[in-house]
Amino acid sequence: xxxQQLLDELLKKHKDGTLKPSDRFNIPPQPMPQQDSVExxxxxxEVALGYTETQARLExxxxxxxxxxxxxxxxxxxxxxxxxITEIVEGNFQxxxxxxRENSLLPAxxxxxxxxxxxxxxxxTVGKKFKDVEKSxxxxxxxxxxxxxxxxxxxxxxxxxxAATGKKVAVIGSGPGGIVxxxxxxxxxxxxxxxxxxxxxxxxxxxxxxEFRLPKAIVQEEIDTLEKMGVKIVRNFVVGRTKTIKQLIxxxxxxxxxxxxxxxxxxxxxxxxEHLVGVxxxxxxxxxxxLMRAYDFGKGADTPIAxxxxxxxxxxxxxxxxxxxxxxxxxxxxxxxVYRRSEKEMPARVEEVHHAKEEGIEFHLLRNPKKIIxxxxxxxxxxxxxxxxxGEPDASGRRRPVPIEGSEFIIDVDTVVxxxxxxxxxxxxxxxxxxxxxxxxNIIVDENCKTSLEGVYAGGDIVLGAATVILAMGQGRTxxxxxxxxxxxx
Amino acid sequence: MSHKLLSKKQLxxxxxxxxxxxxxxxxxxxxxQFVIVCLAGGYSERIPLTxxxxxxxxxxxxxxxxxxxxxxxxxxxxxxxDSVENILGPLGKPTHVEKFGTVVCIGGGIGxxxxxxxATAMKKAGNKVISILGxxxxxxxxxxxxxxAVSDEIIIxxxxxxxxxxxxxxxxxxxxxxxxxxxxxxxxxxxxxxxxFCCATTKKYDVPTVVSLNxxxxxxxxxxxxxxxxxxxxxxFVCVDGPEFDGHLVNFDLMMKRMQAYKKQEAQALExxxxxxxxxxxx
Ligand SMILES: Cc1cc2nc3c(=O)[nH]c(=O)nc-3n(C[C@H](O)[C@H](O)[C@H](O)COP(=O)(O)OP(=O)(O)OC[C@H]3O[C@@H](n4cnc5c(N)ncnc54)[C@H](O)[C@@H]3O)c2cc1C
Ligand SMILES: Cc1cc2nc3c(=O)[nH]c(=O)nc-3n(C[C@H](O)[C@H](O)[C@H](O)COP(=O)(O)OP(=O)(O)OC[C@H]3O[C@@H](n4cnc5c(N)ncnc54)[C@H](O)[C@@H]3O)c2cc1C
Ligand code: SF4
Ligand code: FES
Numbered sequence: 001x002x003x004q005q006l007l008d009e010l011l012k013k014h015k016d017g018t019l020k021p022s023d024r025f026n027i028p029p030q031p032m033p034q035q036d037s038v039e040x041x042x043x044x045x046e047v048a049l050g051y052t053e054t055q056a057r058l059e060x061x062x063x064x065x066x067x068x069x070x071x072x073x074x075x076x077x078x079x080x081x082x083x084x085i086t087e088i089v090e091g092n093f094q095x096x097x098x099x100x101r102e103n104s105l106l107p108a109x110x111x112x113x114x115x116x117x118x119x120x121x122x123x124x125t126v127g128k129k130f131k132d133v134e135k136s137x138x139x140x141x142x143x144x145x146x147x148x149x150x151x152x153x154x155x156x157x158x159x160x161x162x163a164a165t166g167k168k169v170a171v172i173g174s175g176p177g178g179i180v181x182x183x184x185x186x187x188x189x190x191x192x193x194x195x196x197x198x199x200x201x202x203x204x205x206x207x208x209x210x211e212f213r214l215p216k217a218i219v220q221e222e223i224d225t226l227e228k229m230g231v232k233i234v235r236n237f238v239v240g241r242t243k244t245i246k247q248l249i250x251x252x253x254x255x256x257x258x259x260x261x262x263x264x265x266x267x268x269x270x271x272x273x274e275h276l277v278g279v280x281x282x283x284x285x286x287x288x289x290x291l292m293r294a295y296d297f298g299k300g301a302d303t304p305i306a307x308x309x310x311x312x313x314x315x316x317x318x319x320x321x322x323x324x325x326x327x328x329x330x331x332x333x334x335x336x337x338v339y340r341r342s343e344k345e346m347p348a349r350v351e352e353v354h355h356a357k358e359e360g361i362e363f364h365l366l367r368n369p370k371k372i373i374x375x376x377x378x379x380x381x382x383x384x385x386x387x388x389x390x391g392e393p394d395a396s397g398r399r400r401p402v403p404i405e406g407s408e409f410i411i412d413v414d415t416v417v418x419x420x421x422x423x424x425x426x427x428x429x430x431x432x433x434x435x436x437x438x439x440x441x442n443i444i445v446d447e448n449c450k451t452s453l454e455g456v457y458a459g460g461d462i463v464l465g466a467a468t469v470i471l472a473m474g475q476g477r478t479x480x481x482x483x484x485x486x487x488x489x490x
Numbered sequence: 491m492s493h494k495l496l497s498k499k500q501l502x503x504x505x506x507x508x509x510x511x512x513x514x515x516x517x518x519x520x521x522x523q524f525v526i527v528c529l530a531g532g533y534s535e536r537i538p539l540t541x542x543x544x545x546x547x548x549x550x551x552x553x554x555x556x557x558x559x560x561x562x563x564x565x566x567x568x569x570x571x572d573s574v575e576n577i578l579g580p581l582g583k584p585t586h587v588e589k590f591g592t593v594v595c596i597g598g599g600i601g602x603x604x605x606x607x608x609a610t611a612m613k614k615a616g617n618k619v620i621s622i623l624g625x626x627x628x629x630x631x632x633x634x635x636x637x638x639a640v641s642d643e644i645i646i647x648x649x650x651x652x653x654x655x656x657x658x659x660x661x662x663x664x665x666x667x668x669x670x671x672x673x674x675x676x677x678x679x680x681x682x683x684x685x686x687f688c689c690a691t692t693k694k695y696d697v698p699t700v701v702s703l704n705x706x707x708x709x710x711x712x713x714x715x716x717x718x719x720x721x722x723x724x725x726x727f728v729c730v731d732g733p734e735f736d737g738h739l740v741n742f743d744l745m746m747k748r749m750q751a752y753k754k755q756e757a758q759a760l761e762x763x764x765x766x767x768x769x770x771x772x773x
Contacts, residue, residue, distance in 0.1 A: 197711050199528050199536075199576045236528075236578040238711055242514050264713035268725060275720055275744050277751045284714035292708070293533045297755065298762060301533035302561055303708075304755035378747030425712050427730060 003054050010061050014089065021064055025126070029135050030059040032351075037358040041328050044211045044295060047355055048112070053091075056145040060088035062126055063137045070123035071139060076474045079103045081120060081139055088142055097150045100143060105180050106473060108151060108218045111144025113209060113318075114470050115349050134350070151221065158228040162189030167487045170195060170248050172239045172428075173260035175203025176469045177460030179222055180476030181258045181483070182231045188484045192231045193254075197238040200291060203262055204461075205469070207291040208283070210322050212329070213352070240431035245456065255490055256455045256483045259443060260476065263461035265423040269314070273372030274418070278306055278380035282315070282323045282419035289326045308415035310334045312383050314369055315419035316346040321353065323417045324361045335361045336411060340368035340388050340401040366390070366401065370408060372416055382412045422466045440465065449479035455490075457483055492573035496550060501632045504557045505600060506566050507542070513549030515541070515579045521607035522585030522702065522734055525551065526710045527565070528576035535561040538707045538729075540604035541580060551577075554603035554632070560759040581710045582733045585611065585700070590674030593617040594666055594697075595641070596659050596688050598624045598680020602633045604702055605679045606640075612677075613640045620673070621645070622662050624680070628653035659684060660691045667695035675700065678737060682746045689737035701737035703728045706749060719745050 001009075010027065013019040033049040034040075040047055051059065063085045071081045080099050087096035100107045120139045121127060127136030167190045171178045174196040186192045200206050202219040227233060239245060239261075248254045266281030268274050285305070288294040292303035311327040313320050316339035327335045337356065339346060342365050346353060357363070366388040373382040387407035390399035424441035436444045436452035442465055443458040445451050451458050459475030461467055497509045515525055524540045543552035557566040568574070585608050593612045597605040602623055613619045621641040625631040626649045638644055645662045646654025655661070659680075666673060676699040678688035685701040692699040705717040705728045712730035719726055722739035726732065 197578065198709065199578070236576045237514070238578060238581065241580055242518055242578075264711070266713070266715040268715070268718075270725075275718060275725070275748065277748055281715035284708060284716040287708055287714050292535075296533065298759060302535040302759060303533070304752040304759070306751075307755070377750070378744065427712060 003058065007054050007058050007061075010058070011089075014061065019061070024062050024064060025129065027058055027062045029062065030055040030138065030141070032138075032141055034355075040212065041359055044329055046215055047212050048351075050148050051141055051145045056088055056142060057091065059138050059142060060085045063089075064125055066125050070125065071120040071137070074120040074123045076119065076470050077103045077477065079120075079143070084146065085137070085139070085142060088146065093146055093149045094153075096146045100146060104143075104470075104473065105183055106176060106222055106469070107143050107147035109176065109205060109214060109222070110470055110473070111140050111142075111147055112214050112218075113349075113468075114140055115468060116140035117350050119470070151218075158225045159183060159187055161186055161229055164191065165189040165487065167191065167255045167490065168193070168253055169483060169487075170252075170254040170257045171260065172245075172257065173197075173203060173262060173460075173462075174201035174223070174233070175260055175262050175460060175472060176205060177260035177472035177476040177479075178203065178258065179226065180473045181260065181457075181459070181480045182226050183229065184477060184480030185258075185483055186226070186229050186231050188487075190255075190484075190487060194226070194231060194233045195237045195239050196233065196235050198291065199235050201233060201235065203260075207287045208319070208322070210286065210290055210326055212325065213322065238427070240427040245428070245432045245435075245453075249455065255487055256457065258476075258479055258483065259428060259451070259456065259458040259462060260460045260472070261425060261428055261462050263422040263442075263466045264425040265441075266418070267421045267423055268418055269369065269420060271369060271371050273374055273380070276372055276374040276380045277378050278308075278374075278414055279372060279416045279418065280306070282313075282319045282417055283422065285323050285417045286319075286326060289330065295330055305330060306415045308332045308413075310336075310413045311415040311417065312336045312338055312369070312411060312413045313417045313419055314338045315421075316341065316348060317419065317421070318348045318352060319421075320417075320419035321348045321356050323419050325352075325356055325359055327415070327417070328359050328361065332415070336364050336413070337361055338364045338367050338369060338383075338385060338411075340366065341398060342366055342390060345398045364411070368401070368403070369416075373410075380414055380416055382410050383416060384408055384410050422461075424462055424465070428462070447478075448482035449475055450482060455486065492575050493577050494573045495568055495570050498568070498570050501554065502630050504566070505554065505630075505632055506557070507552065507554045507603075508568075509545075509550045509552050510574070510577070511549060512551045512577045512579075515577060516544045516549050516551050517546045519544040519546075519551060519580040520584030521587065521611040522604070523580035523582050524604075524710075524733060525553070525577050525579030525581065526707070527553070527574055528578075529561065529564060529574050534564075536578075536708060536710070537561050537565065538581075538704070538710060540702070540733075541607070542603040543607055554600070556600040559756045560763045563760065563763065578710060581729055583731070585677075585734060587611045587615050589616045591617065591671065592620060592673040594620045594622065594663065594673045594676045595637075596622045596624070596663055596676060596678040596680070596684075597637075598659060598678075598684040599626070599630065600632070601678075601680030601684070601702075602637070605677065606633055606636055608677055608679075609637065610640045612675075613642075617674075618642045620666060622647065622659050622666075624648070624659040624684070625653075626650065658687070660687050663688060663691050667692055667697050673697050677701075682742055682749065685737060685740075686742035686746075689740070689742075693738050699737040700734050701740060702733045703735060703740065703745065704733065705745060706751060719748075
């Protein structure tokens with residue numbers, strides 16, 4: 001029986017009311033169609049291709065429609081998961097999209113990059129039944145299907161905007177948090193200006209997360225929508241230098257400000273050889289590759305990048321996976337991922353770890369660099385690593401990696417990418433008197449995302465530390481609601 | 491927003507000066523700061539250039555640059571009335587200006603451009619300004635008249651002796667450091683190797699020395715770490731912690747190596763560009 005026949009049969013039972021949970025359990029979890037793993041090493045096109053309609057409806061039928069819907073508890077913005085899945089079953093994709101949009105403004109982004117397996121899909125009853133989170137209902141893929149369907153309808157509409165209030169709001173940073181704030185505040189009729197330091201908008205979604213995971217065109221559509229709504233976007237404007245927050249308020253008459261500048265200060269390991277030529281922070285490596293499109297160097301792009309043969313990427317998060325997979329696409333013959341814990345503790349999305357392995361990236365787990373070795377020209381030639389074992393859990397709840405003495409070994413490489421995390425960019429803190437920061441330089445906010453300064457709100461990575469797109473969006477929502485409330489009384 | 495070139499002048503072979511529309515930057519700019527210029531948005535390179543002067547009233551900034559590679563050569567092809575798409579700034583920390591007594595300003599080659607607003611500010615703050623300007627040969631010396639206007643004393647040196655003294659800048663610098671009263675500050679801007687030797691010279695006399703570093707940059711906002719240098723054993727980001735640092739603490743050798751990172755690819759890009767555009771680079 002082919003998929004379509006299976007679907008027809010299941011839908012018939014569904015209509016008759018004879019579809020039993022056991023029938024649902026028997027539906028095979030739908031795999032994500034993807035670009036061939038050899039072919040895709042040579043291009044930057046999206047790897048995951050998205051469900052077909054048939055697949056989406058089959059996957060949707062696996063949902064048990066649990067009364068208590070534990071999945072929703074796992075979603076940071078509480079998308080009405082079982083409701084939108086029902087609409088997919090029925091083929092009402094527009095309705096499904098409308099339901100998602102009630103809680104999430106960027107479903108095409110979230111459907112692609114949210115860590116679903118530790119959020120909505122973790123508590124899913126179906127996954128629990130199979131004792132395997134990978135067998136949970138693929139909520140993320142369904143979300144992606146619905147939003148891609150919506151984009152294919154060429155829907156040119158944009159959210160309605162209330163009558164002008166005469167109040168002005170500045171949004172600093174055009175990452176996911178900033179986009180959400182701009183949308184929600186503009187909807188309430190306020191005059192909104194987004195200030196972005198880069199010449200391209202979208203934050204980490206365009207300079208960090210690579211095209212093969214999140215096409216730039218998708219992010220651009222969201223920016224286009226903002227502009228259609230009448231949001232002004234000022235690029236090449238670095239708040240703190242071009243103008244300070246105080247100037248925006250006092251000289252330019254902004255009534256409220258949202259600070260969504262992200263966590264953009266790369267951390268280094270502090271080991272010998274870290275300044276050698278060929279050692280990159282992941283931010284630099286990914287920015288050169290994504291934002292400046294270094295993979296097209298000489299063919300329309302002017303920014304160079306190391307043409308590496310052997311690359312070591314240090315770290316185990318999404319940033320590390322993205323760097324390693326980018327290195328593959330830039331033509332590296334060997335790419336090693338060096339991570340000091342085991343695969344179980346890796347913070348990267350499971351799907352991306354799978355993809356990385358398929359693309360031939362070699363994992364050196366329980367290993368960490370001790371020093372980076374270079375030649376007379378100051379160019380990297382190798383890294384010396386130590387082996388590790390796992391000890392007791394540390395403050396993060398993960399088991400602490402303990403170095404094994406005398407276990408040094410050497411890997412020959414010509415490029416090292418350090419992807420061990422980002423701290424708070426200090427610029428806003430240094431140039432804004434009265435803004436309270438914690439000891440890591442993150443902005444302190446209350447439950448409404450309000451900072452210590454009147455009329456100034458903040459959210460996303462600059463508040464949370466390096467977090468996720470969905471959490472930044474969640475905070476954006478909270479901040480926008482608070483700003484709208486604040487402006488009512490002003 | 492695009493930024494129109496209002497004037498353009500060639501100061502010497504391969505060195506251009508322009509006044510360009512950038513009202514926001516002009517209003518905020520302080521000596522020592524720089525901008526990042528991006529010719530055509532899209533995927534063109536981001537070029538850091540020091541603000542060599544700013545007129546807040548007219549809304550213009552002055553840039554002086556040397557055409558060394560593809561992007562700066564391309565920038566040199568622009569004519570009055572043409573525009574560049576993006577200018578980000580002002581970036582970096584402004585120069586710390588106060589009354590130090592005597593300030594020696596040492597400029598090498600294109601380094602005279604960023605040095606001029608600093609020398610001007612030092613003079614305004616009541617310092618005695620001694621300028622030492624160095625060039626390989628007479629025709630490469632830029633901004634001499636402008637320096638004369640703000641300096642109490644000016645010493646010109648050329649490598650080949652075609653103008654001024656035949657010496658390196660470190661020659662007169664050493665003499666000035668020996669004389670009493672000792673200078674309160676030295677500011678050296680130019681090629682890394684020149685700054686390195688200026689610092690070695692002033693170190694002998696304990697004259698505090700500021701240098702302005704021009705490492706390779708991308709974002710200019712502290713996000714990529716590409717501009718990092720070692721200062722006093724610590725990692726610093728030139729774009730946000732600098733561009734000026736205590737020259738006695740900078741690890742110049744490391745910095746010079748890092749600046750060579752893309753040499754091959756840059757040469758290739760320039761070759762292809764010259765070929766494509768059939769431009770005759772000035773001799
Ligand atoms: C490589 C990489 C991969 C990732 N993968 C995932 C993933 O798979 N899933 C996931 O959920 N999350 C992922 N993340 C994390 C996620 O991207 C971030 O948590 C999220 O983007 C934070 O959003 P934000 O709104 O705080 O701002 P950001 O996206 O960080 O954007 C901030 C913006 O502000 C601008 N800015 C900074 N300072 C100023 C200033 N002074 N003036 C004006 N503008 C300024 C910046 O240029 C930037 O555009 C990844 C991050 C990286 C780096
Ligand atoms: C803070 C700062 C201020 C500067 N001010 C001036 C100035 O006022 N006038 C001036 O002529 N030059 C200045 N420079 C140097 C100028 O930015 C480079 O010459 C220019 O980027 C070279 O680009 P290109 O494509 O033409 O040459 P390329 O062929 O790409 O490079 C030639 C050389 O320039 C350096 N370089 C390359 N890319 C960069 C980059 N992104 N950032 C910095 N250096 C790079 C490298 O050492 C390289 O070997 C400054 C640099 C910095 C960091
Ligand atoms: S927990 Fe899983 S099965 Fe239950 S409603 Fe949510 S998605 Fe459906
Ligand atoms: S240029 Fe990126 S951190 Fe300085």
